[in-house]
Amino acid sequence: MDVKSAFLNGFIEEEVYVRQPPGFESARFPDRVYKLRKALYGPKQAPRAWYARLKSFLLKSGFVMGSVDKTLFLLSHGGDTTIVRIYVDDIIFGGSSHALVSSFAEQMSREFEMSLMGELQFFLGLQIKQGPKGTFVHQAKYTRDILKKFKMGDSKPMTTPISTNTALDADEDGEAVDQKEFRGMIGSLLYLTATRPDIQFAVCLCSRYQASPRTSHRQAVKRIFRYLKFTPELGLWYSSGSSLFLRGFSDADHAGCRIDRESTFGTCQLLGTSLVSWSSRKQASVSLSTTEAEYIVAASCCSQLLWMKAILSDFGLRFGKIPLLVDSTSAISVAKNPVLHSTTKHIDVRFHFLRDHNEKGDIDLVHIASEDQLADIFTKPLEFGAFVRLRGWRCVDNALIKGEIESQWTGFIALLV
Numbered sequence: 001m002d003v004k005s006a007f008l009n010g011f012i013e014e015e016v017y018v019r020q021p022p023g024f025e026s027a028r029f030p031d032r033v034y035k036l037r038k039a040l041y042g043p044k045q046a047p048r049a050w051y052a053r054l055k056s057f058l059l060k061s062g063f064v065m066g067s068v069d070k071t072l073f074l075l076s077h078g079g080d081t082t083i084v085r086i087y088v089d090d091i092i093f094g095g096s097s098h099a100l101v102s103s104f105a106e107q108m109s110r111e112f113e114m115s116l117m118g119e120l121q122f123f124l125g126l127q128i129k130q131g132p133k134g135t136f137v138h139q140a141k142y143t144r145d146i147l148k149k150f151k152m153g154d155s156k157p158m159t160t161p162i163s164t165n166t167a168l169d170a171d172e173d174g175e176a177v178d179q180k181e182f183r184g185m186i187g188s189l190l191y192l193t194a195t196r197p198d199i200q201f202a203v204c205l206c207s208r209y210q211a212s213p214r215t216s217h218r219q220a221v222k223r224i225f226r227y228l229k230f231t232p233e234l235g236l237w238y239s240s241g242s243s244l245f246l247r248g249f250s251d252a253d254h255a256g257c258r259i260d261r262e263s264t265f266g267t268c269q270l271l272g273t274s275l276v277s278w279s280s281r282k283q284a285s286v287s288l289s290t291t292e293a294e295y296i297v298a299a300s301c302c303s304q305l306l307w308m309k310a311i312l313s314d315f316g317l318r319f320g321k322i323p324l325l326v327d328s329t330s331a332i333s334v335a336k337n338p339v340l341h342s343t344t345k346h347i348d349v350r351f352h353f354l355r356d357h358n359e360k361g362d363i364d365l366v367h368i369a370s371e372d373q374l375a376d377i378f379t380k381p382l383e384f385g386a387f388v389r390l391r392g393w394r395c396v397d398n399a400l401i402k403g404e405i406e407s408q409w410t411g412f413i414a415l416l417v
Helices: 046-060 098-111 140-149 179-192 197-207 215-230 290-313 329-336 349-360 374-378 384-391 405-416
Strands: 072-077 080-087 090-095 126-131 134-138 234-239 246-253 264-271 274-282 322-326 363-367 395-397
Touching: 046 080, 072 098, 080 098, 090 098, 140 179, 140 215, 179 197, 179 215, 197 215, 197 264, 197 274, 197 374, 234 274, 246 290, 246 374, 264 290, 264 374, 274 290, 274 374, 290 322, 290 329, 290 349, 290 363, 329 349, 329 363, 349 363, 374 384
Parallel strands: 246 322, 322 363
Antiparallel strands: 072 080, 080 090, 126 134, 134 234, 234 395, 246 264, 264 274
């Protein structure tokens, strides 16, 4: 649902004065100003005032605000639950009871002027297809739009977003390209990574050269677009029959950056068979060994898992030890061994909370073979076979929605559950 003129519903607590609007000046007091009683579009307080008004209404209606995510509100009644998420003036809601959901919609319509949009199908550029077997989230329309925008609609398709032979550097002797266009291409691709984790690494690698892009950098970006031409329908599949088993994967490419030799690390978190979070970025400091790089990225993944655990607890989900799968036995040994060694004493104290939470039983560090490490796709270019195999666990083609998805996930479930 959408709230019409949402900011006009908020109340201003601070003293805010505005000039008399043109055409509505007071003939009696032309030099006076107005004191605002309610919010208007423009003042910095307006978004916060609207949120405060909506939050107050929801809390009075019996909803409970999320302990971590303050845009999440839940209402439980007789074993049924209504879930509400706020995004400025757009509200997503659903629940296990049709009566509760209808009642909430009626309450909101009485309190605010609303537009009910029906079942969620399109939100912030995301296309959402819901069915009895699950939900498919993709950006096929957006993909075609950016291909057309950057004149790549007739380009030759590629099977991977980045070649294994690609080794980008500053290329100071290369020909400079239009910085504005290059940044526009990167920005468009970054928005697409919301449903396309398969291009995450390639986009993040190219984004490092936005300050001074060269022809080689633009060619690498164009390859990503050519890959999108080959796979415009890919998206994320969330099965309704998936378990609620939380786990994380972490991997690092030690000294992967050719400029400063900082490592590239990737993490991903899954709830059952559903990919719910992922990242690919450079570490903030140079790691002296592969063990150190893997240990640091495992600490980052641990932090994300604990945050997700806190959010999911608002939904009534409880977890014991959360598996964190790492392909480095040395990094696991460092985390499980409380003895301080000379080879690891330089590692920043902030990363040792991985060891702390492992001892507390919050996470369980588990070794996984490198070829089965799902986070590998976020750290380095992969050959076609390995790339497609790992991509298959995350992205499902829209054409496969009708009846073929279950077979795509059989091996994955057997491997990890």
